[in-house]
Amino acid sequence: MKHEWPLWEIFIRGQHGLSHRHVGSLHAPDAEMAVKNARDVYTRRNEGVSIWVVEARHIAASVPSEKGPMFEPSESKIYRHPTFYDIPDEVGHM
Amino acid sequence: MYAQMIKSEASNEDPAKLEAFQARIDAGEKIEPRDWMPEGYRKTLIRQIGQHAHSEVVGQLPEGNWITRAPTLERKAILLAKVQDEAGHGLYLYSAAETLGVSRDELIELLHEGKMKYSSIFNYPTLNWADIGAVGWLVDGAAIVNQVALQRTSYGPYSRAMVRICKEESFHARQGYDAIRAMAFGTPAQKRQAQDALDRLWFPALMMFGPSDAESVHSEQSMAWKIKVKSNDELRQQFVDQTIPQIEYLGLDLPDPGITWNEDRGHYDFSEPDWSEFFNVIKGNGPCNVDRMADRKAAWDDGAWVRDGLLAHARKKQAANLAAE
Numbered sequence: 001m002k003h004e005w006p007l008w009e010i011f012i013r014g015q016h017g018l019s020h021r022h023v024g025s026l027h028a029p030d031a032e033m034a035v036k037n038a039r040d041v042y043t044r045r046n047e048g049v050s051i052w053v054v055e056a057r058h059i060a061a062s063v064p065s066e067k068g069p070m071f072e073p074s075e076s077k078i079y080r081h082p083t084f085y086d087i088p089d090e091v092g093h094m
Numbered sequence: 095m096y097a098q099m100i101k102s103e104a105s106n107e108d109p110a111k112l113e114a115f116q117a118r119i120d121a122g123e124k125i126e127p128r129d130w131m132p133e134g135y136r137k138t139l140i141r142q143i144g145q146h147a148h149s150e151v152v153g154q155l156p157e158g159n160w161i162t163r164a165p166t167l168e169r170k171a172i173l174l175a176k177v178q179d180e181a182g183h184g185l186y187l188y189s190a191a192e193t194l195g196v197s198r199d200e201l202i203e204l205l206h207e208g209k210m211k212y213s214s215i216f217n218y219p220t221l222n223w224a225d226i227g228a229v230g231w232l233v234d235g236a237a238i239v240n241q242v243a244l245q246r247t248s249y250g251p252y253s254r255a256m257v258r259i260c261k262e263e264s265f266h267a268r269q270g271y272d273a274i275r276a277m278a279f280g281t282p283a284q285k286r287q288a289q290d291a292l293d294r295l296w297f298p299a300l301m302m303f304g305p306s307d308a309e310s311v312h313s314e315q316s317m318a319w320k321i322k323v324k325s326n327d328e329l330r331q332q333f334v335d336q337t338i339p340q341i342e343y344l345g346l347d348l349p350d351p352g353i354t355w356n357e358d359r360g361h362y363d364f365s366e367p368d369w370s371e372f373f374n375v376i377k378g379n380g381p382c383n384v385d386r387m388a389d390r391k392a393a394w395d396d397g398a399w400v401r402d403g404l405l406a407h408a409r410k411k412q413a414a415n416l417a418a419e
């Protein structure tokens with residue numbers, strides 16, 4: 001028998017109430033082992049307080065070659081930013 | 095270095111695409127796994143990252159050799175943690191290589207078939223405890239010089255692996271220096287062992303950076319693609335310059351009579367390693383090549399039933415869960 005363990009993507013929540021962040025990947029036979037291995041590999045120096053694992057094949061991603069049509073439309077919509085608006089000094093902080 | 099003598103591939107793809115790719119690199123952009131890249135870039139990276147990964151894993155052997163014989167419980171816990179880090183470094187790098195479309199098992203098989211290499215340094219023996227100190231200090235010290243530069247490499251996953259690794263490496267060098275310092279300031283016999291370890295490992299450590307770039311046909315393309323960021327000679331000089339004051343602090347003799355401060359260059363001069371020895375070790379004829387590969391293969395083969403068993407168990411559980419739904 002010669003089968004490779006599936007690949008898992010590892011997400012870790014750091015200590016400061018932040019979101020889980022992608023830190024890397026590893027191979028494991030199942031989710032339980034993936035969590036245990038992630039603990040050993042990615043949190044040996046207090047890097048986290050919570051671990052998520054997702055099998056890599058379940059991740060859907062945007063297509064790099066469509067980066068333009070995908071993300072450029074927001075570039076022209078400068079009115080979405082607070083700096084677009086002039087607030088008179090007399091009004092004070094807003 | 096951990097990746098020595100990496101043969102780079104030329105590319106004969108659409109010139110417009112190659113040009114656009116080079117422009118991205120020149121602009122300092124990172125290349126990500128699903129971006130278009132020249133086949134030569136992909137192949138060279140697989141070779142380099144794969145060799146780097148193999149070096150981390152094989153590099154555990156000379157140090158693992160001393161875990162059970164560490165002089166104190168504290169030194170043992172430190173060495174164990176250090177060697178465990180190296181396993182992690184191997185994992186980060188295999189993961190980075192896998193984003194290029196090769197599997198970890200394929201890379202491991204290529205290593206075991208002798209079709210891929212690992213750093214020449216790990217084919218030297220660790221004869222006594224002083225060698226363990228010297229390995230952390232000099233070998234990891236040399237690796238850091240290389241890996242700090244590689245944090246700026248153009249391939250995103252490789253660069254991120256380097257950032258992670260560099261965070262862990264300075265512990266490696268410092269614990270090594272701490273161990274050798276205890277011996278250099280210890281009994282006369284301990285000091286002799288420290289000197290002997292330095293003398294034996296100095297030139298093999300310099301060889302880690304690979305032969306001079308003047309002789310390296312592969313460097314130019316790799317530099318243009320920022321797969322390599324600094325030349326072998328530049329990195330070697332940086333290592334020599336930072337290490338000599340550390341030797342002097344220990345009160346040990348310099349391991350090379352050719353070492354002198356060169357006022358004009360603002361660097362230390364030093365003797366070239368014996369490159370015929372290097373090529374001989376790379377070819378498989380170093381003192382420990384045969385043992386290292388035998389140990390790696392045995393670990394892989396003896397672990398096969400565990401890998402298979404865990405996978406069979408996972409599949410059985412999955413089937414039972416599906417049936418219960």
Ligand SMILES: [Fe+2]
Pocket residue numbers: 150179180183259
């Ligand atoms: Fe390492």
Ligand SMILES: [Fe+2]
Pocket residue numbers: 180234237263266
């Ligand atoms: Fe290390």
